[in-house]
Amino acid sequence: MIKNKSSESKTLQGSIAIAETICSLEPGVIGAYPITPQTHIVEHLAKLTEEGLLKGKYIIADSEFSAASILFGAAAAGVRSYSASSSQGLLLMTEVIFNMAGTRLPGVFSAVNRSLSPPINIQVDHQDSMTLRDSGVIQLYVENIQEAVDTHIQIYKVAEDPEVLLPAMVCMDGWIISHAYEPVTLWQKELVQDFVGTFDPPYKVDPLKPLTYGALADDDKITEFKCMTDQALRKSADKITETAEQFRDLFGNYYGGLVEKYKTEDAEIVFVAMGSIVATLKVAIDMLRKKGRKVGLLKIRSFRPFPVNAIKEVLRETNLAIVIDRSFSNSAGGILGTEIKASLYGSNKPFVINYIAGIGGREIYPQTAFDMLKEADEMLEKGKIPSEAIFYNLNMQMMGG
């Protein structure tokens, strides 16, 4: 199924397109563990392995903790690696991902976003990958299948860069990206590998040159160690931008670097969002523009490293930002909204309305954007912009109110 020509497109399920892309990147080790909705990725990779198309070692792990640990080991041995998970599985990988980031071992994970228990729910929101935001992992959020395909390629180049060397995640909405069918272009293996290059880490486990991975460090040096990881993640921002541009030059597709600005130049109100709802919001923006509203959209593509400068640059020019969060930190508001507000600290514009919406797969339609805009208009008129995040359309009857 791998395309030989780079411009042929075929209608594929998202998971299959991702698996085929990973196959073309030739990871040496894959750690696989099933969890809805990433299962089709690992299943297709198993099929490709059995068919002899995937030469890497496909290891079915006993848990996501082990799957991520397998990547840790593979990276320590200097081999490109891959895994995928969602929801509870991503949480289970947390300790290892912190360890990979701090030990500077790159590995790529598809984070097929799914809500966290309880209650158990297999639909999309961003709570799972957001919970890993402190670890040092790179996180790019994609809006459609083609972007998911292209971003997996770009992210290997970024993660394995000798100045970065961090684990990385392509966050893609569960079902909407993993299970939907879209026309996709898959790229020729040679072009892809040429673009990404080979994984050549400065250190690897080698009996001829024995090294010790893992150290105890006291308070006299541990801050500095951790700051080095912080710096590496900051450095990856430039690499993400550069790589996206290089990809555009070679393959023609571009979805933004750290962010994508959609009709923000003269916008009075800018929506801010991540993931597949970006596509929905673009449709809504177009419809609103036709009606004469000066609205725009700031797509956050890179959540980690957090693009503070790009956010300031765009949002300080507008009057109101409506941030739609598909995750929140209990008692502390939407996660993206809170970080956006922090980026804008010191500036007296724009106002920021932070909606928590789309939790557990609750749909966001163009109509949702219209309704949010209407609410925002009313708030602006009354001069009352809430500083706290709002759970959008909360069913008060269910809440007992």
Added chain:
Amino acid sequence: MKEEPRDNYLASGHNACPGCGVSIAVRLILRASGNNVVVVSPTGCLETFTSPYGMSAWEVPWVHSLFENAPAVASGIRAALDYQGNKDTQVMVIGGDGATYDIGLGSLSGMLERNQNILYICYDNEAYMNTGIQRSSATPLGASTTTTPATASSYGEKLQKKDMIGIANSHNIEYVATATIAYPQDLMRKIKTGLSVNGAAYLHMLTPCPLGWGFESDETIAMSRLSVQTGFFPLVEYENGELIRVKKIIDLKPVNNYLRAQRRFKHLTTDENQDIKDKVCQVVRRNIKKYGLQENSNNDY
């Protein structure tokens, strides 16, 4: 003694307690394995005393995983080496009883079941020693630890030691064995056997702990020897689930010798704790019977 220096891949200057059984075991393990190895260790005594930043005692490639995932990290390294076409470099996990019996049991089970070419060695000092002598499920019945203290109204650990040999054997692997430091040639032979298996192998090593068990630092080897001679720690070998070899006890020593020699068991030698001591003796007798440690047979060292 040979004139030429013997292989030594655990450098001096590590921070183990004086007389540490684990350090003796690791020196022997690495002498037997040679240096074409990658060692993975979970969090524990060994990891802590060998890896302060900039003062690593390891002379072979060594990776600290986390606490519960050393077998999985070893799996990743093994797969990577195999992918690179390197079949000669061996992968070993050297981890403590806490990581093996408790928190890492799932990861161990996964690795054994996958039957990758990895040798898992458990160094068993029968408690979470690194964090200050808390019980693990390797702690034997009646032992006093900080979380199962022997007091006026309690006799220490109330549960039986888990049967790791049985657990390892239920994974269809080719080689499972026990060893201890008082029998270094036996230990090194078993390392070589474990490494020669083309698949997963499990080795269980008793490594007495002067501080944790409560004996003088010069008695570590003696305590290891006594554990075998009393029947507390049988030296056995299994191939594909069949018991193929045991070390017979020629001169069986009384259980009491073992108990009174260690602070963690001393309270069992009083009259009040006679019933628990009886239970402990039962465990020992079960070992002797199960493995035929005293029977006349052709399976002899």
Added chain:
Amino acid sequence: MKLNIGGITEAGLSKNNLTGSWRYHFPTINPELCNTCGLCELFCPDSCVHETKNTITVKEEYCKGCGICAKECHRNAITMIPEGEKQND
């Protein structure tokens, strides 16, 4: 001193850590009883025992004074003496 990325370091640097300062007793070897069987070398937890010109020597920089060598020597050729009283060769 610049930190290594990921905390990854060279092997064997513990040799800079002179654990000899820990001990209270030091092993002295009676060359008349010692037959250089090497059992002490096998059992030393800190790899301190070496053979030089048919005698056994113990590395002072690292020996923690645990006493295992003395205890295990089949010929009682090793005696642990208090650190202050040890004689220098």
